[in-house]
């Protein structure tokens with residue numbers, strides 16, 4: 001399967017990740033699930049190098065043409081990394097997704113990167129993750 005999903009390892013979003021992959025016609029996509037998803041790729045140094053090595057391995061072996069880069073709100077890895085709540089999570093996630101998209105497209109010129117955020121929704125029905133929404 002020549003697609004790769006990069007997302008957070010948080011099990012609470014797994015159904016939304018599956019739904020997204022079905023929707024885009026890539027249910028058997030390769031998956032790289034790590035805390036924060038794109039987060040390690042935003043950090044210079046060893047973390048980013050290891051993450052890029054893993055991605056390069058998958059891209060080369062499976063001839064990956066599309067990477068689905070998915071972040072989510074209420075992400076514990078992001079909260080830890082940033083020392084707690086109190087930041088504009090959506091804005092920050094989208095900023096990181098744009099930066100990482102550029103990084104990936106620079107490192108893997110033949111690959112198309114598509115970014116998404118899985119929103120956390122609270123309403124009269126309760127609180128839950130909503131469907132993944134594309135980020136430009």
Ligand SMILES: [Zn+2]
Nearest residue numbers: 008010075076
């Ligand atoms: Zn997370």
